[in-house]
Amino acid sequence: DGGITQSPKYLFRKEGQNVTLSCEQNLNHDAMYWYRQDPGQGLRLIYYSQIVNDFQKGDIAEGYSVSREKKESFPLTVTSAQKNPTAFYLCASSTGTSAYYEQYFGPGTRLTVT
Amino acid sequence: KQEVTQIPAALSVPEGENLVLNCSFTDSAIYNLQWFRQDPGKGLTSLLLIQSSQREQTSGRLNASLDKSSGRSTLYIAASQPGDSATYLCAPSNPGYQKVTFGTGTKLQVIP
Numbered sequence: 001d002g003g004i005t006q007s008p009k010y011l012f013r014k015e016g017q018n019v020t021l022s023c024e025q026n027l028n029h030d031a032m033y034w035y036r037q038d039p040g041q042g043l044r045l046i047y048y049s050q051i052v053n054d055f056q057k058g059d060i061a062e063g064y065s066v067s068r069e070k071k072e073s074f075p076l077t078v079t080s081a082q083k084n085p086t087a088f089y090l091c092a093s094s095t096g097t098s099a100y101y102e103q104y105f106g107p108g109t110r111l112t113v114t
Numbered sequence: 115k116q117e118v119t120q121i122p123a124a125l126s127v128p129e130g131e132n133l134v135l136n137c138s139f140t141d142s143a144i145y146n147l148q149w150f151r152q153d154p155g156k157g158l159t160s161l162l163l164i165q166s167s168q169r170e171q172t173s174g175r176l177n178a179s180l181d182k183s184s185g186r187s188t189l190y191i192a193a194s195q196p197g198d199s200a201t202y203l204c205a206p207s208n209p210g211y212q213k214v215t216f217g218t219g220t221k222l223q224v225i226p
Contacts, residue, residue: 006157035216042118042203042216090157101207102148103214105157 002027004106006091011111013085021076021109023091032074033092033103036060043090049074078111085113116141116208118217126223127194135189135220137204142185144206149178149189152201152219161202162189194224 004025013019025032031050035043045058049068063082068074078085089109094101117140127133137147146165150158162171162178164187170179177190187204201219208215 004157040218042218043205045214088155092158101146102160102163103158103205104160105150107157108155110155 004091004093004104006089006106006109008109009107011109013111013113015113016080017113018077018079019085019111019113021078021089021091021111023074023076023106024072025074025091025093025104025106026072027093027104028071029093029095029104030071031094031101032068033094034058034064034066034074034076035090035092037088037090037108046076046089078113085111087111116206116213116215118204118206118215120202120204120217120220122220123218124221124223126225128225129194129196131194131224133191133194133222135191135202135222137187137189137217139185139187139204139206139215141206141208142182144182144208147178147180147187147204147206148214149176149187150203150205152203158203191222194222196224196226198222199224 007022033048034046037043044060046064047066049055055066065077091106092103094103119138121136148163149161152158164171164180175192180187201221203219205216
């Protein structure tokens with residue numbers, strides 16, 4: 001089955017620690033995205049990548065880092081510089097053409113930092 | 115900057131009722147608009163995507179319409195069922211890969 005997997009589903013960390021969230025897709029999509037969702041707010045874009053070895057900052061990139069070494073994988077690192085990291089993190093992918101794209105989402109990772 | 119508003123924020127209806135969810139957006143220069151469903155604690159599931167040149171799209175009991183010039187889209191759900199209970203989000207996309215803006219959603223509860 002084609003789709004997007006995110007792991008782990010729940011993640012708990014102590015303040016000051018870096019943590020990496022996994023995102024893998026087997027849809028052969030070019031573009032991948034990381035969003036953050038907080039209660040009462042719309043999804044906010046953290047980073048996106050259109051092709052391998054290239055990525056761009058979204059609206060709220062501070063305190064986060066990403067890599068795109070393989071087409072299938074787009075891991076997100078939440079660093080200790082992120083002031084309020086507790087949130088629900090969603091990874092998505094799309095075909096990446098400008099005329100038509102549809103976003104497909106993974107199941108999400110809930111990160112709690114105490 | 116695109117801004118998306120979804121009204122109402124929450125809606126409770128009895129099973130079997132037809133209902134309409136509203137989405138308005140400020141920048142009408144969109145490529146397309148996507149409607150999603152999100153169950154509690156889950157990711158988003160794509161329901162319908164309407165291209166900017168289209169007026170509506172249908173999938174089963176769902177019908178989405180788009181009035182680009184007025185910056186509005188509606189999602190019509192026919193004969194609602196308890197399994198339709200979820201949060202529904204709309205997301206117009208504007209030129210540029212990063213420019214998908216999500217609304218905060220309408221939380222729907224269908225009562226048996």
